[in-house]
Amino acid sequence: MSDPLITLEIEKLVAGGLGLSRDGSGVVLVRGALPGERVVARVRAGRGVRQGLTQEVLHPSPDRVDAPDLPTADLAHAAYPAQLAYKRGFVEEALTRIAKLRAPVAETVPSPHEWHYRNAAQYLVTPGGLAYRERRGHGPLVVGEDPLVMEAIRTLVDRLDPEQLDPATEVAFRASRLTGEVVAAVIGAGEPKVFLRASDHLMDAGVVGVSLAQPSGKRFGAGVRLIAGESEIQEQFGRVQVGVSATGFAQVNPEAAGLAYIRAAELAGSGMHAVDLYGGSGAIGRHLAPNFTRVTVLDSSPEALSRGRQAVAVSGERNVSYRQGDAARFSELGTDVIVVDPPRAGLEQEARDHIHASTADRLVYVSCDPATWARDVGDLTRRGWRLGAVLPHDFYPQTSHVEVVSVLDR
DSSP states (O other), X not given: OOOOEEEEEOOEEETTTEXXXXXXXXXXXXETOXXXXXXXXXXXXXXSSEXXXXXXXXXXXXXXXXXXXXXXXXXXTBOHHHHHHHHHHHHHHXXXXXXXXOOOOOOOBOOSOSSSOBSEXXXXXXXXXXXXXXXXXXXXXXXXXXXXXXXXHXXXXXXXXXGGGTTOSEEEEEEOTTTOOEEEEEEOSSOGGGGHHHHHHHHXXXXXXXXXXXXXXXXTXXXXXXXXXXXXXXXXXXXXXXXXXXXXXXXXXXXXXXXXHHXXXXXXOOEEEEEEETOTTTHHHHHHGGGEEEEEEEESOHHHHHHHHHHHHHHTOTTEEEEEOOGGGOOOSSOSEEEEOOOTTOOOHHHHHHHHHSSOSEEEEEESOHHHHHHHHHHHHHTTOEEEEEEEEOSSTTSSOOXXXXXXXX
């Protein structure tokens, strides 16, 4: 028995890019709908809040535009100015609903590029071609034209023959807008020698380096080995250059991220000592360096710290040091300012405890999830911190994701 078709009026857009509606049975969250629209949605019954998928738009919003049917673009059916307004609304709602705070939220800072901004992509290798890892439905969706990735990746993908990548099960790419170069990683079980054909094919297609990553439950958690060429390329993030690889973490929209990093440094101000928690290779920490006597970058990833140390050795930034450690066990004396850019789960309770117990009187919080950011901000304000500027930034146009740059003082 197929899921029923229901006509619904969409009240507002909520986190995840879902349109909120109600019928006689309660709330329905509808994908592919916009506020003010009347739509016909196929609604799936199940535990918790029901979810639906728009089948027909009976009364379209003036913000609706034609959009590619991509699993990676859940807000592309809205005009870009409307996307920015919705994302500001997501932050405002998280602040009032979760943090229980009323504070002004600035307009969303737009991405310099609305399309072709992603410098990273990871695809399944299938007999029919490279396919999206994130997908709706039951089978792999073969990549046609991917308008989110940088042109350098699109051009490379067009040159590839999936049969030549065997026995790889997936392939990841990282491009640089700064240099135009691309590095790749093949993902599959086996020794490097069995991937030499795949490596040669990728190098012939134009990549400057190929690494091998073994399949793992944790992304690239089983180790990475260089097969050919270079393991990383240089990319510009705001005022600094950073080495990026196909397997290491780095923001996928470097120009948008650079704007946020510059703003975070402005909010941090100046002082003797700044600490950059979850600092990775130090893209934010290095933006702090001109205004602080010393900067400590702390992260748990040896790979990211190694890239950071190499970068400052080249740039000559002598007041930036790198330390491996867990932010939840952070302890550093004489800290004026702390900057955090945690993963989607936000700050662990122990990390919030250590931040509160530190000597820092300012916290700059960069977040990729308004809900966990609001949870943490609510906790810290109840301890006596005061929330200042809140600035949404759009790193992911055409999607419902939004970043937040904010500052708290005490």
